[in-house]
Amino acid sequence: MRVLLVEDDLDMAESLKASLAADSHDVDHAGDGELGENMALNGGYDVIVLDRMLPKKQGVAIVRDLRGKGVSTPVLILSALHDEDHRIEGLNAGANDYLGKPFSTRELLARVRSLWHGRDLGPATRLQVGDLEMDLLARTVKRDGKKLDLQPREFRLLEYLMRHAGQTVTRKMLLENVWDYHFDPQTNVIDVHISRLRSKIDRDFAQTLLHTVRGSGYRLEG
Amino acid sequence: MRPRLDALLRTTTFRLALVQAGVVLAFVVAMLVYVYFATVGQLIRDSNVLADQEYATLERAYAEGGMRRLNQEVVERAARQGPFLYVLAESNGTVVTGDFQELPTAPAETTPERVDFSFEREDESGAQVRGRASGRVGRLINGPILLVARDLGDSAVIAGRITQVLWTVAIVGLVVSVVSGLLAATQAARRAEALSNTAREVMSGDLTRRAPVRGVGDEFDELAVAMNAMLDRLERLMHTTRTAGDAIAHDLRSPLTRFRQKLENALEAPPDSEADREALRKAVDEADRLLGMFAAVLKLARVETASNWKLHRVDASEILRELAEFYEPAAEEQGLKLRAEVQDGLVVRGEHGLFTQAVSNLIENALKYTPTGGNVEVRALRRPDGRIEIDVLDDGPGVPPAERDRVLERFVRLETARSTPGVGLGLSLVAAVARLHQGGLHLRDGLPNGEKTGLGAALVLPAAAA
Numbered sequence: 001m002r003v004l005l006v007e008d009d010l011d012m013a014e015s016l017k018a019s020l021a022a023d024s025h026d027v028d029h030a031g032d033g034e035l036g037e038n039m040a041l042n043g044g045y046d047v048i049v050l051d052r053m054l055p056k057k058q059g060v061a062i063v064r065d066l067r068g069k070g071v072s073t074p075v076l077i078l079s080a081l082h083d084e085d086h087r088i089e090g091l092n093a094g095a096n097d098y099l100g101k102p103f104s105t106r107e108l109l110a111r112v113r114s115l116w117h118g119r120d121l122g123p124a125t126r127l128q129v130g131d132l133e134m135d136l137l138a139r140t141v142k143r144d145g146k147k148l149d150l151q152p153r154e155f156r157l158l159e160y161l162m163r164h165a166g167q168t169v170t171r172k173m174l175l176e177n178v179w180d181y182h183f184d185p186q187t188n189v190i191d192v193h194i195s196r197l198r199s200k201i202d203r204d205f206a207q208t209l210l211h212t213v214r215g216s217g218y219r220l221e222g
Numbered sequence: 223m224r225p226r227l228d229a230l231l232r233t234t235t236f237r238l239a240l241v242q243a244g245v246v247l248a249f250v251v252a253m254l255v256y257v258y259f260a261t262v263g264q265l266i267r268d269s270n271v272l273a274d275q276e277y278a279t280l281e282r283a284y285a286e287g288g289m290r291r292l293n294q295e296v297v298e299r300a301a302r303q304g305p306f307l308y309v310l311a312e313s314n315g316t317v318v319t320g321d322f323q324e325l326p327t328a329p330a331e332t333t334p335e336r337v338d339f340s341f342e343r344e345d346e347s348g349a350q351v352r353g354r355a356s357g358r359v360g361r362l363i364n365g366p367i368l369l370v371a372r373d374l375g376d377s378a379v380i381a382g383r384i385t386q387v388l389w390t391v392a393i394v395g396l397v398v399s400v401v402s403g404l405l406a407a408t409q410a411a412r413r414a415e416a417l418s419n420t421a422r423e424v425m426s427g428d429l430t431r432r433a434p435v436r437g438v439g440d441e442f443d444e445l446a447v448a449m450n451a452m453l454d455r456l457e458r459l460m461h462t463t464r465t466a467g468d469a470i471a472h473d474l475r476s477p478l479t480r481f482r483q484k485l486e487n488a489l490e491a492p493p494d495s496e497a498d499r500e501a502l503r504k505a506v507d508e509a510d511r512l513l514g515m516f517a518a519v520l521k522l523a524r525v526e527t528a529s530n531w532k533l534h535r536v537d538a539s540e541i542l543r544e545l546a547e548f549y550e551p552a553a554e555e556q557g558l559k560l561r562a563e564v565q566d567g568l569v570v571r572g573e574h575g576l577f578t579q580a581v582s583n584l585i586e587n588a589l590k591y592t593p594t595g596g597n598v599e600v601r602a603l604r605r606p607d608g609r610i611e612i613d614v615l616d617d618g619p620g621v622p623p624a625e626r627d628r629v630l631e632r633f634v635r636l637e638t639a640r641s642t643p644g645v646g647l648g649l650s651l652v653a654a655v656a657r658l659h660q661g662g663l664h665l666r667d668g669l670p671n672g673e674k675t676g677l678g679a680a681l682v683l684p685a686a687a688a
Contacts, residue, residue, distance in 0.1 A: 187549075
């Protein structure tokens with residue numbers, strides 16, 4: 001995957017570049033907003049990782065202009081400003097995801113992958129991972145042909161995991177996308193929700209679908 | 223400390239006193255003029271009319287009988303006991319006959335004119351008194367001078383006395399108003415001085431100083447009370463900042479020290495990839511803890527100081543039910559029962575993210591301190607006063623009433639809570655969010671727990687306008 005990283009803090013940029021490269025991406029780096037925008041217009045990147053506060057041109061303005069020029073490359077904004085207002089401003093400008101600083105490298109890698117994969121998913125009516133099937137219209141879930149009884153929230157949790165099947169999904173991503181919560185719960189609430197879901201979809205079957213990725217989150221994989 | 227005179231002269235009160243003295247003076251002068259004309263003036267006018275008639279009678283006698291007749295008339299009339307005074311003089315001013323040896327005023331040239339003079343006379347007991355008379359003097363045909371006047375008598379004396387009294391009153395009034403103005407100004411200057419002294423002492427670092435309140439409820443008392451309230455708040459803030467500083471230093475130093483130690487130990491030990499990785503993992507955990515603390519401090523500071531939060535209609539009922547549903551599995555995992563009893567249609571005017579976080583802090587707090595087997599309840603209702611109350615109650619160990627205010631302060635963690643993870647900012651943030659929403663956070667008794675009672679946190683917020 002070709003990733004453009006626009007970040008003016010060179011230490012930070014070096015370290016992110018190394019992490020993205022280790023996750024087998026090709027990374028180009030721009031140190032200011034104008035250069036970043038030019039590269040984004042001409043570079044044919046798969047994902048753009050954009051700092052919010054940049055010299056010469058601010059991240060939010062860059063996204064707005066890229067979208068105005070018809071560039072639909074997924075954009076992830078990184079920012080030390082991550083109150084609801086700031087996040088909404090970034091997303092309204094056309095960014096696909098918004099990650100507050102400080103963040104963990106794993107969180108960033110998981111989100112970059114999810115942006116790329118999520119791109120091609122159209123409005124599906126059926127999702128399938130291994131022998132697990134979800135019918136989005138009838139709102140039913142079957143595994144190996146047997147109907148599973150899920151609560152509405154468990155259904156949404158599973159839907160998110162299935163849409164990102166094969167990718168690592170962090171707790172923060174689940175929190176933001178399934179519950180729309182933008183704070184860090186002090187307790188292991190997400191883990192308990194996952195383990196409840198797991199007991200419904202995995203307990204009676206030989207093959208485990210929902211895996212824990214140590215230190216990162218979870219991955220649903222057939 | 224005595225205020226200096228020039229400082230005194232500059233005070234508002236003294237200036238007001240001066241203005242007041244001027245007004246008193248002007249009023250008294252006007253009174254004097256009025257009283258003078260109403261008494262003495264009237265007397266003189268009345269007696270002049272009579273003196274003029276008398277003069278006219280004598281003028282006629284002169285015209286009819288010449289100088290001899292006039293002389294006779296004047297002698298006769300002067301001899302009578304009466305209010306009239308007469309003088310007849312030759313054209314050169316030599317007195318021929320009359321009540322005086324000399325003309326009391328210079329003779330008139332041609333036309334008769336008004337005279338008004340003082341003279342010595344004997345009263346009934348024979349004592350010399352000063353009298354006052356008013357009348358007319360004029361030259362008759364061929365030159366003799368005739369003066370006819372009326373003694374104004376005792377009424378003139380009384381009118382003079384009144385005038386004198388009025389003058390005395392005017393001067394005394396002037397002195398009194400200046401002196402009282404000075405006194406009031408001194409008093410005001412002293413009290414203002416006391417206030418500014420307090421302010422100076424506080425500025426020089428003694429935050430415990432308070433302005434004196436005399437208890438008479440005047441403007442200075444009001445000012446002093448307001449100033450003291452401000453100083454109380456300032457002192458509390460300073461205290462909080464100081465304890466917060468100490469707490470940050472303390473709470474940040476420990477994880478930082480552990481962080482450093484883990485890295486140093488790994489460096490010192492012989493290379494061992496497995497142990498090194500473990501050390502790095504732990505170092506990252508410590509760094510996360512530190513970052514979490516910074517984030518919490520910053521968030522609290524933003525909620526407390528920023529004014530650009532936008533408040534909207536927030537569906538509290540829905541958020542509360544979702545939060546209860548969100549935390550329910552974790553509660554069950556801990557062996558706790560989490561119940562929600564939420565009225566429908568509760569809409570607060572608030573900031574969605576902050577409101578959600580505030581309630582989640584209360585629920586997490588309750589879950590954290592309630593031992594296995596306990597209960598946590600989330601209740602929400604519209605109060606009779608229209609505000610919306612969200613209660614999070616537990617049957618855990620509770621907080622003694624005396625400590626309840628303190629746990630809302632920043633970084634305050636009760637001794638019993640030292641062993642549990644946390645920064646001591648959770649409730650402070652809820653309290654700050656409540657203040658931002660013009661609401662309040664109150665800690666009370668929670669659910670009964672044998673003889674004791676758990677903790678109940680009540681978040682009271684204004685409802686959104688319909």
